[in-house]
Amino acid sequence: MLKKNEDLAPYTFTKTGGSADIFVIPTSHDLAARTIAFTQEHGVPLTVLGNGSNLIIKDGGIRGIVMYLDALHAIKREGTKIVAGCGAKIIDVSRFALESSLSGLEFACGIPGSVGGALYMNAGAYGGEISDVLIEATIITPSGEIKQLQKDQLEAKYRKSSIADKNYIVLEAVFELQLAESHTIALKMEELTTLREEKQPLEYPSCGSVFKRPPGHFAGRLIQDAGLQGHQIGGAQVSTKHAGFIVNIDNATATDYMNLIDHVQKTVLAHSGVLLETEVKIIGEDK
Structure with missing residues (x-):
């Protein structure tokens, strides 16, 4: 499927951002590879979009082609392994694991991102991370070549991997899990879901945790101590429920988000001497 001048706000969790010149939704690995080959051959800029959970797209939108991978969402079981397409939501994969x-x-039962995004940033929560269970990934190189890579080739670290450094695009992931009683798995997921609902502002659009955890500190606590909880610029607000989140409470723009992020970084640095590094990815052009 191909669309022109597609509004990208509906495809992000913040519900902000401009439009894409060309919006392509491949339905197979081959079509994704052919899209990349086309952009290489004709010198067209390419941006790959997952489900937009840890992303801010600027208000000027994105030039060239945006390839949206949501349609590649198949999940299947192979013994104690689960094979999941890059467009599958990692929450859905965790539920499939429970059913299996x-x-x-x-x-991962509360991580809102896609499988591709989870591998890209080695997503984690509550003491676990994707690299703990990942054994293999199918990727496309910048030249359009499809390859299978083992876990160690992806060089997973805290909130990053070589996927970003080498401009790989994830197509599929294989996770190695362990057989267990379903009720035991369900109890653990219920416990983590309750913790998430108690602590995170799920009632508003947001991009998740905005900042990485600084060594020896917690980003939310530093923001709180700097007196910024509840601070608002435009329609974007530092969450009153969890200061590590910035929520869209009143038709915020991407510019509102970026201005608030900049203000938080400068204020926390002046207050505590700690420079907060963004975990959220910011792409696109200014309006």
């Missing part, structure tokens, strides 16, 4: 009596992905 497979343990290891309980920590």
Whole structure:
């Protein structure tokens, strides 16, 4: 499927951002590879979009082609392994694991991102991360070549991997899990879901945790101590429920988000001497 001048706000969790010149939704690995080959051959800029959970797209939108991978969302079981397409939501993969009596992905039951995004940034929560269970990934190189890579080739670290450094695009992931009693898995997922609902501002659009955890500190606590909880610029607000989140409470723009992020970084640095590094990815052009 191909669309022109597609509004990108509906495809992000913040519900902000401009439009894409060309919006392509491939329905197979081959079509994704052919799209990349086309952009290489004709020198067209390419941006790959997952489900937009940890992303801010600027108000000027994105030039060239945006390839949206949501249609590649198949999930299947192979023994104690789960094979999941890049467009599958990692929450859905954790639920599929529960239904299959497979343990290891309980920590991911509240992570809103796609499988591709989870590998890209080695997503994690509650003491677990994707690299703990990942064994293999199918990727496309910048030249359009499809390859299978083992976990160690992806060089996963805290909130990053070589996927970003080498401009790989994830097509599929294989997770190795362990057989367990379904009720035990369900209890753990219920516990983590309750913790998430108690602590995170799920009632508003947001991009998740905005900042990485600084060594020896917690970003939310530093923001709180700097007196910024509840601070608002435009329609974007530092959450009153969890200061590590910035929520869209009143038709915020991407510019509102970026201005608030900049203000938080400068204020926290002046207050505590700690420079907060963004975890959220910011792409696109200014309006």
